Amino acid sequence: MEVADVLHRGEHAAWSLAALTVVGRGDGPPALMRSAAELLAALGVFDTADGALRGLEHSTPHQVAAQAAGTLFKTAAVARGDGAAWSAQTDEALRAQGRASAQGARAFAQLALPSMPDLARALERPGARMLDVGTGVGALAVAYAEVFPQLRVLGIDVLDRSLGLARQTLAEVPDEIAQRVTFRRLDVAELVDTEGFDLVWLPAPFIPEPALRAGLRRLADATRPGGWIMVGHGKYGQDAVEDALNRFQTVTYGGTPLDGPTATAWLHDAGFDSTRTVPTPPGSPAITFARRTPRA
Numbered sequence: 366m367e368v369a370d371v372l373h374r375g376e377h378a379a380w381s382l383a384a385l386t387v388v389g390r391g392d393g394p395p396a397l398m399r400s401a402a403e404l405l406a407a408l409g410v411f412d413t414a415d416g417a418l419r420g421l422e423h424s425t426p427h428q429v430a431a432q433a434a435g436t437l438f439k440t441a442a443v444a445r446g447d448g449a450a451w452s453a454q455t456d457e458a459l460r461a462q463g464r465a466s467a468q469g470a471r472a473f474a475q476l477a478l479p480s481m482p483d484l485a486r487a488l489e490r491p492g493a494r495m496l497d498v499g500t501g502v503g504a505l506a507v508a509y510a511e512v513f514p515q516l517r518v519l520g521i522d523v524l525d526r527s528l529g530l531a532r533q534t535l536a537e538v539p540d541e542i543a544q545r546v547t548f549r550r551l552d553v554a555e556l557v558d559t560e561g562f563d564l565v566w567l568p569a570p571f572i573p574e575p576a577l578r579a580g581l582r583r584l585a586d587a588t589r590p591g592g593w594i595m596v597g598h599g600k601y602g603q604d605a606v607e608d609a610l611n612r613f614q615t616v617t618y619g620g621t622p623l624d625g626p627t628a629t630a631w632l633h634d635a636g637f638d639s640t641r642t643v644p645t646p647p648g649s650p651a652i653t654f655a656r657r658t659p660r661a
């Protein structure tokens with residue numbers, strides 16, 4: 366491919382996302398709406414007769430608009446050189462990301478939990494605790510509290526804006542759920558917790574490497590004997606362009622482009638054992654599980 370091809374394809378892709386933003390929001394000037402819809406119809410994703418985007422089973426037009434705008438805002442932040450691609454997103458885009466990540470709680474209960482010795486029982490006990498590192502808008506933390514009725518979840522984050530949105534998330538759920546979820550402004554590298562967690566979620570693509578490495582040692586101390594940690598990380602080794610794109614995105618978010626073997630090695634160094642990288646559906650992060658040695 367030539368540089369001119371990348372420019373041409375990139376221009377197509379960027380303007381197509383802009384059209385999705387305009388049509389998904391549905392509140393632009395009529396001439397703009399019409400021409401954006403014309404582009405999407407030519408791409409085959411807009412039904413002119415219905416006046417609607419095609420094939421939206423799992424998301425609303427507003428959510429599509431937020432996702433499309435999110436990509437444009439993040440890449441624009443990189444192009445401007447302001448180096449804050451993650452926090453450059455709108456509140457709606459952060460919420461959309463949260464909603465997507467929240468699906469992980471049910472997937473975890475169905476697909477992963479049955480193969481994690483003793484954890485299902487631990488999560489059913491009164492006093493069961495989970496730590497959600499990088500809790501963002503808190504959607505994943507709330508989803509875990511919904512799936513496991515005894516579980517108390519602590520969500521930590523370093524961004525005040527995210528924590529403000531997380532408190533709004535909590536205000537929208539029933540009291541019974543809300544009273545089991547707590548948010549705290551805390552860097553995982555500085556975590557101290559004496560009560561202990563049965564389960565920890567750590568999304569490496571959003572945590573800077575020094576905080577991730579220091580955090581892993583703190584998390585080993587904070588995980589109850591027999592408790593588990595799940596590290597979300599990149600899927601590498603399938604395709605050179607996808608791999609490089611994934612690393613580039615991760616670095617612009619300020620996170621760590623970690624692969625399975627490195628996740629395993631770092632978990633062992635931090636004091637975890639029984640590590641295992643499990644297959645996950647396309648589009649989801651890879652996950653490596655590890656355990657604190659149970660008491661004899």
Ligand SMILES: C[S@@+](CC[C@H](N)C(=O)[O-])C[C@H]1O[C@@H](n2cnc3c(N)ncnc32)[C@H](O)[C@@H]1O
Nearest residue numbers: 463499500501502504505522523552553571576
């Ligand atoms: C992708 S978001 C999490 C999405 C989340 N599951 C939700 O439901 O919205 C990742 C978060 O990690 C946070 N983060 C980055 N570095 C951190 C650190 N050292 N300690 C704690 N949180 C951190 C970021 O501020 C960001 O809000």
